[in-house]
Amino acid sequence: MDEKFDCIIVGAGVAGLAAAMTLARNNMKFLLIEKGEFAGAKNVSGGVLWGSDLAKLVPNYWEEENAGWERYITQRRLTFLDEQSSFSIDFKSSHFQETPYTGVVVLRSKFDRWLAGKVEDAIAESDFPMDSFIAPNIKVDEVLMEDGKAVGIRTGEEEFHANSVIIAEGVNNLLTRQVGLQDDYVPADHVLTGIKEVIRYDQEKLEDRFQLSGLGGMSNEYIGYATDGVEGGGFLYTNRDTISIGLVLGLKDLREKGKSPHDILNHFKKHPAVRDTIRGGEVVEYSAHVVSSGDKRIMPKELYKDGVLICGEAANLLMNAGKAIQGMDYAMRSGILAAETIVKAKEQDDYSSSTMKEYRQALDESFVMKDMNSFQDAVHMLHSPQMFKDVPNLICDFGRKFFTIDNEPTPKSRKMLAESIKKHSSYWDLMKLGFKGAKSL
Template structure:
């Protein structure tokens, strides 16, 4: 492997694999490097992959018997919680039953390995079947630069050269920092920690409990008492015979309130609404890792330099505006766009800074950055203390009154709501949060 590659990709997560698949389909010579034993071996987490880009990479993926996804999402739920109650916005539709699905649940250890296999198949069908490689168990220690241009990477004593490098190294973006595109220090108030458990059930029990049919699935986000007063929220996704349940928590707020993620997760699991959902299950995995808050201020200003591009979590491409946690779809699209920019650069024989800038230009014009730019106010709104404390308490109090049937005269719903507002907030609070919501959404 002494010859120069068209591209070296660092990291075989969703972004890196999407880039590799795109390069292989465009008949490019590349090296995909992964520090784990195999793609996905270091990922015990998962979630929902939204959108249709997976179908572009692997057409008709749903027809495969042994595919990398567990269930498609046709049931969405947003739940507000106080100490004893929950109030949910619930939506289920058969419109989501037809492929290509708008969201599929994946476990990354399984999904990444499967997608890497598809990359290998695409390599075998290309002109560079003997010259392109997926190389696991390799740690990249340095990005090589000459005369202001990235020319390759170093791993131990070995150096590999390429016309371009894609950094898809994940949120711990040490190489992105090394080349000067990310600040050496990112404030804790822009970062979250995600904690998750995988809980196994008998598949029939899981499908009956969550009203699943075939490969249908549910995603549930939680706001309020789920985090025991710490900034953040909870989630639950149904896999094939397990559920993924967990929290995303503000690092700064965790430290200031002297709480631990594991204790808050146990607190969340004991809530009456959640305890009923996971009753009888067996915890088979626990994981934790740092994620971006979705605040654009944490993103590198530039995602490129001569011969190099940054995509996926390494670029802090993630957003949670309350409707869904989006990260894997952003990673996939950014990997595709980076690879397409390299394909065009090779056609022109120019891998300089302007050619790499074309990647960020297309990213800015894609739904990824348009959503991140348009919904920054929603990201900030979701982390507003009112949304974590007062709003869930108010809604649950109203729900208890509205759905209670007593042997006494019943108040009008508007009077019940007024009582709950006075008990937990004020109409001025609602006016302010309503104005923020109107602007955000």
């Protein structure tokens, strides 16, 4: 191919596809390169796509039968676990049924492939239906730089040229490192290993078990015993006829504690409350992928340079501040904003940093960086041993006392709580935690 593209996007994940959709709608000539056999072939997430940006990319996606998403979230549950008990905060509301939905559960091999189909449609409807492509089965070896400016990519012996490159390669961001925006070695401090099983059930059985109607679904996060003393947490999401159950485990903590993620996954599944929730069914897939922790210290030095933009997990845009594990929504928005910057660069015929930096500004003004900036303290708190060990133990201990009726004089709840606090923590620690919590949330 001799022609020069306006933009080459590396990676057909959520960020890359969102960027491609935006470029197609703006009649840009682009090449979206994916190393897998198809978009989504190598992509893994928990995963809930939070927020409503999907409706911007695929208007009225909920009206399409057999669309690429699994279920929309109508129920949210946060569960504290100790060895024997589970104590949940559970919220279900019919307001979640209003469209656009504010969260959809996805399985990426199916979802990304479906979204890529929508991008193909958008290309066909654009002014350049024959000049923009989604190209799978290509691994990008290098972003070509000339005088400090990106001019294309190289795969094997072959080169493709473009005025700009959007790097949406995911968390294992080799190209981001190659262009000098990320260190060559990124230490384990602010990454976690995500590990997951997909378990299949008869769909009606699944819907009955989780009390789901229509395509409503549930998200459940777990904290405490789930991770066997390792920093992190667990999750369970309902798909159409499967569930996604897994853990995210602090990688540095795993290394220091000498534990294996796949052992901890069985430890989690054996918990009495979890075991009852997932009994029966057939495990149909086991997967794993690194995720960022949400600590900004891991982020690339900058998210742009001449002719280059970094988005999604390649930019370590992911956060869990206790409310939800957010990453795909950040990927989607950052992909859209990156593409909008490229559109502007073409209008001004200037792909240098002075235009590229507008991406960073737009991202800083969006919920993505606003939330990541405001909730850094919450991220640190959630990754503290108090939060993933002491607090769940304390809450479950109190629950056991409060909900047990045993024909003995019942102490006042305040006394029960005092005992639980003494056993698993101290008032002083809890006050510090409460103070930090009040400040950070």
